[in-house]
Amino acid sequence: MPSRRRLLLSAGLLPLAIAAGRRAGADDADDPWPDIKASLFADRPIQDGAGILALEAPKRAYDAAIVPITVTAAIAQSDARYIQAVHLIVDKNPAPVAGVFHFTVESGTATFATRVRVNEYTNIRAIAEMNDGALFMAAAFVKAAGGCSAPALKDAEKAMASLGKMKLKAPDSVILDRPNQAQLLISHPNFSGMQFDQISRNYIPAHFVQDIRIRYADRVIMTVEGNISLSEDPTVYFSFVPHGPGEIAVDVTDSEGMKFSQAWPVSPVPAS
Amino acid sequence: MHGGAVQQTGTSRRALCCGTLTALCCLPALRAQAALLADQPLALAEVAPGIHVSQGVHAEATADNLGAIANIAFIVGSAGVAVLDSGGCALWGRRLREAIGRVTPLPVRYLVNSHVHPDHIFGNAAFRADTPEIIGHAKLAAALAARGAFYLDKVKAALGPLAAGTEVVPPTRAVADRLEIDLGGRTLRLQAHPTAHTDNDLSVLDLATGTLLPADLLFMQRTPAIDGSLNGWLAAIDALRRIPAARVVPGHGPTVADWPAALDAQDRYLRRLRDDVRAVLKAGGTMEQAVDSAGRSEQGQWRLFDDYNPRNVVTAFAELEWE
Numbered sequence: 001m002p003s004r005r006r007l008l009l010s011a012g013l014l015p016l017a018i019a020a021g022r023r024a025g026a027d028d029a030d031d032p033w034p035d036i037k038a039s040l041f042a043d044r045p046i047q048d049g050a051g052i053l054a055l056e057a058p059k060r061a062y063d064a065a066i067v068p069i070t071v072t073a074a075i076a077q078s079d080a081r082y083i084q085a086v087h088l089i090v091d092k093n094p095a096p097v098a099g100v101f102h103f104t105v106e107s108g109t110a111t112f113a114t115r116v117r118v119n120e121y122t123n124i125r126a127i128a129e130m131n132d133g134a135l136f137m138a139a140a141f142v143k144a145a146g147g148c149s150a151p152a153l154k155d156a157e158k159a160m161a162s163l164g165k166m167k168l169k170a171p172d173s174v175i176l177d178r179p180n181q182a183q184l185l186i187s188h189p190n191f192s193g194m195q196f197d198q199i200s201r202n203y204i205p206a207h208f209v210q211d212i213r214i215r216y217a218d219r220v221i222m223t224v225e226g227n228i229s230l231s232e233d234p235t236v237y238f239s240f241v242p243h244g245p246g247e248i249a250v251d252v253t254d255s256e257g258m259k260f261s262q263a264w265p266v267s268p269v270p271a272s
Numbered sequence: 273m274h275g276g277a278v279q280q281t282g283t284s285r286r287a288l289c290c291g292t293l294t295a296l297c298c299l300p301a302l303r304a305q306a307a308l309l310a311d312q313p314l315a316l317a318e319v320a321p322g323i324h325v326s327q328g329v330h331a332e333a334t335a336d337n338l339g340a341i342a343n344i345a346f347i348v349g350s351a352g353v354a355v356l357d358s359g360g361c362a363l364w365g366r367r368l369r370e371a372i373g374r375v376t377p378l379p380v381r382y383l384v385n386s387h388v389h390p391d392h393i394f395g396n397a398a399f400r401a402d403t404p405e406i407i408g409h410a411k412l413a414a415a416l417a418a419r420g421a422f423y424l425d426k427v428k429a430a431l432g433p434l435a436a437g438t439e440v441v442p443p444t445r446a447v448a449d450r451l452e453i454d455l456g457g458r459t460l461r462l463q464a465h466p467t468a469h470t471d472n473d474l475s476v477l478d479l480a481t482g483t484l485l486p487a488d489l490l491f492m493q494r495t496p497a498i499d500g501s502l503n504g505w506l507a508a509i510d511a512l513r514r515i516p517a518a519r520v521v522p523g524h525g526p527t528v529a530d531w532p533a534a535l536d537a538q539d540r541y542l543r544r545l546r547d548d549v550r551a552v553l554k555a556g557g558t559m560e561q562a563v564d565s566a567g568r569s570e571q572g573q574w575r576l577f578d579d580y581n582p583r584n585v586v587t588a589f590a591e592l593e594w595e
Contacts (some may be wrong), residue, residue: 198417
């Protein structure tokens with residue numbers, strides 16, 4: 001994968017990357033988007049997302065550390081034309097690329113939802129990359145602050161004990177040959193590295209979910225490259241099209257190299 | 273009380289010129305403010321013999337209220353005093369200490385911190401000279417380590433130079449389950465709770481008068497703020513209900529209330545929240561849908577409802593979706 005994108009995804013290096021970009025032009029100081037755009041997409045044109053995707057976010061978040069985002073694809077995935085990835089950007093976060101969500105035709109639809117941390121009032125953008133490389137963007141402005149440094153872990157002991165456990169929520173009846181929506185929950189503190197430990201006088205190290213791979217019947221449905229901008233207990237709502245019985249299999253790797261895997265059997269029924 | 277809700281003021285000239293250092297140019301202004309506060313001694317209610325309560329206001333922490341938004345109590349025995357929480361900044365902690373001194377010459381032997389939230393712990397520095405035992409839940413120290421710097425920044429942003437001297441002062445003694453302390457013929461029973469309002473809640477029972485001081489395990493009038501576990505808090509309410517206390521001092525609300533009736537409104541609110549969120553989850557609804565609808569029937573019953581209920585719904589949803 002492009003090394004520049006991995007650079008931007010790496011929480012530790014990003015402030016340097018953005019700061020370097022900002023020094024280049026005084027009027028860029030307030031708006032990080034031009035630098036982010038250039039770093040991710042060079043001079044590729046980005047068209048308005050109308051007709052391709054829509055982004056929903058709360059105008060004012062009630063909890064800056066848990067901001068629900070829904071990206072709705074307006075087109076179905078087909079062999080001829082499909083959304084291969086959606087880049088979710090929170091412009092003013094220290095790590096602005098909250099996640100890159102990769103899809104296949106097997107996804108049925110690239111509609112997905114997740115929850116992010118928002119550190120200050122900002123634009124949030126979803127940029128769909130088509131199978132032919134065309135780029136389309138939907139954006140929304142969110143008022144929230146402090147999401148990346150906010151106190152984590154309401155129950156610290158429980159969180160660490162269940163680190164890596166997952167839950168899958170799927171409909172009672174999964175329908176054959178149609179897109180079905182499911183939700184994956186991963187218990188993980190997703191430490192941002194931005195909380196200062198008063199006693200040790202060190203920052204609590206970043207420890208976050210980095211890769212999520214979701215397969216159905218051994219075919220990849222969705223992969224997610226994540227970082228600290230995803231909320232504690234990262235969750236993703238996703239779509240899959242079963243053509244027969246199988247397992248939803250999830251593999252997760254985090255920034256410490258810890259790996260978690262879990263699978264859930266699915267018995268889809270024909271549409272009635 | 274939810275630590276994340278401290279409000280930014282910062283428009284005073286003092287705040288602009290001083291930041292967090294007490295610069296020489298600002299000392300006269302600070303002294304004037306301190307003098308003004310001294311002219312108005314802390315109002316105390318003696319809710320039972322030897323139990324004095326300072327009532328918190330139902331507001332966010334600001335320079336005007338010095339972060340005194342929680343109920344703070346102290347209990348006087350024949351040999352010493354236990355201070356139950358210390359307020360939202362060192363300056364207010366000093367007011368509390370002066371108020372204790374006007375009530376009794378006995379030393380402050382114990383400073384009990386009921387939980388990690390800033391409106392309960394940030395007056396601790398004012399009691400340094402008394403060298404009390406500072407007692408908290410066994411998980412308080414870790415919570416303070418993780419959150420203290422964040423909360424301190426918030427208090428400094430809200431109070432400006434009035435936050436001078438405010439520090440994170442950790443506990444010296446931990447309660448894993450139960451601890452009894454003696455104030456001189458007066459025993460206080462301290463109980464550590466499983467995760468409820470926070471993961472480090474400590475309640476106090478004064479055996480002499482049967483007065484229960486559960487701190488933020490009990491909110492009255494002000495919207496309860498969930499910063500631990502909704503299910504855990506409901507379980508804690510059931511456990512507290514079994515204590516045969518004569519009266520209760522809630523963490524927010526009136527200085528004293530009837531027991532166990534005082535629990536009923538909070539119990540009803542938290543159950544309503546739980547049931548409403550579970551209904552949304554069962555119907556396959558999203559967090560956004562839950563925020564719009566859950567708990568709405570309780571709106572007229574609580575202060576600061578629109579500030580705290582939606583956030584409670586987010587917390588409850590993130591907890592209950594694992595059920």
